[in-house]
Amino acid sequence: MKASDKVYESLRRDIVEWRLSPGTVLAEVEQSARLGVSRTPVREALARLVADGLAVQQRGRGAIVSEISDTHVEDLFVLRRALECESARLAARSTHGADFALLAQRFETAAQQLRAEAATEGYYQLVSELDEMIDGAANNTYLSSALRTLRVHLQRVRRLAKDNPERLLESAGEHAAIARAIASGKPEVAAAATTVHLHQSLEHIMTHAVATERTP
Amino acid sequence: MKASDKVYESLRRDIVEWRLSPGTVLAEVEQSARLGVSRTPVREALARLVADGLAVQQRGRGAIVSEISDTHVEDLFVLRRALECESARLAARSTHGADFALLAQRFETAAQQLRAEAATEGYYQLVSELDEMIDGAANNTYLSSALRTLRVHLQRVRRLAKDNPERLLESAGEHAAIARAIASGKPEVAAAATTVHLHQSLEHIMTHAVATERTP
DNA sequence: CGCAAGTTATTTGTATACATTTCTGCGAAG
DNA sequence: CTTCGCAGAAATGTATACAAATAACTTGCG
Numbered sequence: 001m002k003a004s005d006k007v008y009e010s011l012r013r014d015i016v017e018w019r020l021s022p023g024t025v026l027a028e029v030e031q032s033a034r035l036g037v038s039r040t041p042v043r044e045a046l047a048r049l050v051a052d053g054l055a056v057q058q059r060g061r062g063a064i065v066s067e068i069s070d071t072h073v074e075d076l077f078v079l080r081r082a083l084e085c086e087s088a089r090l091a092a093r094s095t096h097g098a099d100f101a102l103l104a105q106r107f108e109t110a111a112q113q114l115r116a117e118a119a120t121e122g123y124y125q126l127v128s129e130l131d132e133m134i135d136g137a138a139n140n141t142y143l144s145s146a147l148r149t150l151r152v153h154l155q156r157v158r159r160l161a162k163d164n165p166e167r168l169l170e171s172a173g174e175h176a177a178i179a180r181a182i183a184s185g186k187p188e189v190a191a192a193a194t195t196v197h198l199h200q201s202l203e204h205i206m207t208h209a210v211a212t213e214r215t216p
Numbered sequence: 217m218k219a220s221d222k223v224y225e226s227l228r229r230d231i232v233e234w235r236l237s238p239g240t241v242l243a244e245v246e247q248s249a250r251l252g253v254s255r256t257p258v259r260e261a262l263a264r265l266v267a268d269g270l271a272v273q274q275r276g277r278g279a280i281v282s283e284i285s286d287t288h289v290e291d292l293f294v295l296r297r298a299l300e301c302e303s304a305r306l307a308a309r310s311t312h313g314a315d316f317a318l319l320a321q322r323f324e325t326a327a328q329q330l331r332a333e334a335a336t337e338g339y340y341q342l343v344s345e346l347d348e349m350i351d352g353a354a355n356n357t358y359l360s361s362a363l364r365t366l367r368v369h370l371q372r373v374r375r376l377a378k379d380n381p382e383r384l385l386e387s388a389g390e391h392a393a394i395a396r397a398i399a400s401g402k403p404e405v406a407a408a409a410t411t412v413h414l415h416q417s418l419e420h421i422m423t424h425a426v427a428t429e430r431t432p
Numbered sequence: 433c434g435c436a437a438g439t440t441a442t443t444t445g446t447a448t449a450c451a452t453t454t455c456t457g458c459g460a461a462g
Numbered sequence: 463c464t465t466c467g468c469a470g471a472a473a474t475g476t477a478t479a480c481a482a483a484t485a486a487c488t489t490g491c492g
Contacts, residue, residue, distance in 0.1 A: 002445070002446095003445080003446070004445080004446090027472095027473070027474090028473075028474070029472085029473075029474095037446080037447090038446060038447045038448070039446095039447080039448085039474090040445080040446055040447065040448090041445080041446070041447095043260075043474090043475090044259075044260075044263060044445095047260060047263060047264070048263070048267065051264065051267045053358075053361060059453085059454075059474090060453065060454035060455060060472095060473065060474070061454080061455075061473075061474090062473070062474070072357070072358075075356040075357060075358050075359065076358050078302065078306070078356055078358075078359065079299075079302075079356065079358045079359050079362060081302075082298045082299060082301075082302040082359075083295075083298060085298075086294065086295075086297075086298040090294070140291040140294055140295065141288070141291060142269075142288075142291050142292050142294075142295045142366070142369070143291070143294065143295050143298075145269060146295060146362050146365075146366075150358070150362075153358070218475065218476095219475075219476070220475080220476090243442095243443070243444095244443075244444070245442090245443075245444095253476080253477090254476060254477045254478070255444095255476095255477080255478085256475080256476055256477065256478090257475080257476070257477095259444090259445090260475095275444085275483085275484075276442095276443070276444075276483070276484040276485060277443075277444090277484085277485075278443070278444070
């Protein structure tokens with residue numbers, strides 16, 4: 001693995017997991033010293049972060065971690081709805097129905113399991129499996145690419161709201177509904193189920209958002 | 217302006233205007249010699265092109281200009297429809313109605329003008345004005361960002377179909393319809409008008425696509 | 433004659449030195 | 463006391479040298 005990739009991954013994780021707060025200055029020399037590589041790979045990594053929108057370039061002062069406000073979260077979900085609904089429609093028109101039927105069942109059993117114990121880790125794994133399967137079934141590189149960059153931002157936003165067992169249970173049901181709609185080949189139902197899920201998701205985040213502590 | 221920006225712009229233009237065919241190898245040393253700068257800014261420019269999707273990185277052989285097939289064009293328009301319809305909806309809900317009414321009129325006069333003479337250049341300027349105004353009215357940074365990268369690819373695709381006076385005339389009418397729908401604050405009509413326009417656009421490209429000459 | 437392994441040669445990846453721009457702090461003038 | 467401007471310092475932008483990896487060629491063997 002290239003050093004620039006390692007630096008990029010490291011910084012990306014630090015940003016989406018809120019170890020680097022918005023407004024933090026990412027100076028090239030400072031980061032290269034911290035991570036033990038020269039400025040060149042650091043510079044490359046910072047350029048990628050700026051391209052992703054996780055940082056914004058300032059003239060003369062390097063890159064700073066980008067801000068996230070309530071408005072940003074709402075804007076993000078508008079884009080997310082447009083992209084994921086379209087993906088769901090395309091997936092519903094694909095020939096991978098059987099796979100999604102299986103996934104729907106797994107979500108239902110996961111829901112039952114979530115009633116008993118908090119299996120958070122495995123559940124998130126299942127969600128990303130569904131995401132990837134929809135991506136694959138939609139079979140559109142440009143859409144997948146747009147979703148990939150979007151999901152980086154979503155990871156960061158997700159940390160704003162604390163995990164909540166009840167919400168996870170609801171979420172499992174919503175995901176099962178999406179998978180079932182795709183499995184039965186109903187594009188508009190799949191899109192509607194996605195809209196419902198995203199609406200609930202956004203609602204949860206906006207009401208359960210923790211104050212973003214800022215380092216003064 | 218930074219040297220890396222100049223290199224990026226130069227290469228981007230060369231790719232979207234088909235002076236660099238798909239599959240062309242963009243070697244760092246070769247490009248740095250051609251453009252009279254060192255490898256560092258060239259390398260940065262190539263990374264940006266890869267991030268945009270205009271080039272794909274190959275290990276050991278540098279970056280090559282990405283391919284565009286019929287499938288890619290269709291995929292591109294699926295994403296375009298999702299994004300531009302959403303933008304049009306948001307714009308229709310904004311308070312910039314009067315601006316769009318004015319723009320609608322300009323499209324109608326442009327249509328009359330296009331019947332008399334081929335004012336291609338000014339017309340494309342008008343189209344991009346509408347795009348920018350919709351972007352501004354939608355007021356969503358993530359959506360704008362996604363559209364910006366999308367439009368780079370669209371510029372490239374547009375060169376596949378030769379300019380055609382009749383199509384331009386139809387296009388002017390379709391754009392006027394979009395602007396009117398936004399001006400009158402009707403989100404779903406605006407989205408529908410956008411869908412119609414994009415459908416016609418894609419149809420035109422697919423039927424009038426010129427064979428992409430490949431340098432052997 | 434074909435295949436494979438070793439070798440060479442080219443290309444990318446990284447480090448570092450230098451140039452240029454920009455921020456910051458101090459001082460003087462208004 | 464505020465504001466403008468200059469000088470120093472520190473950061474980014476660029477060039478180049480070196481290291482590592484990979485592709486292509488050559489040569490030897492089956």
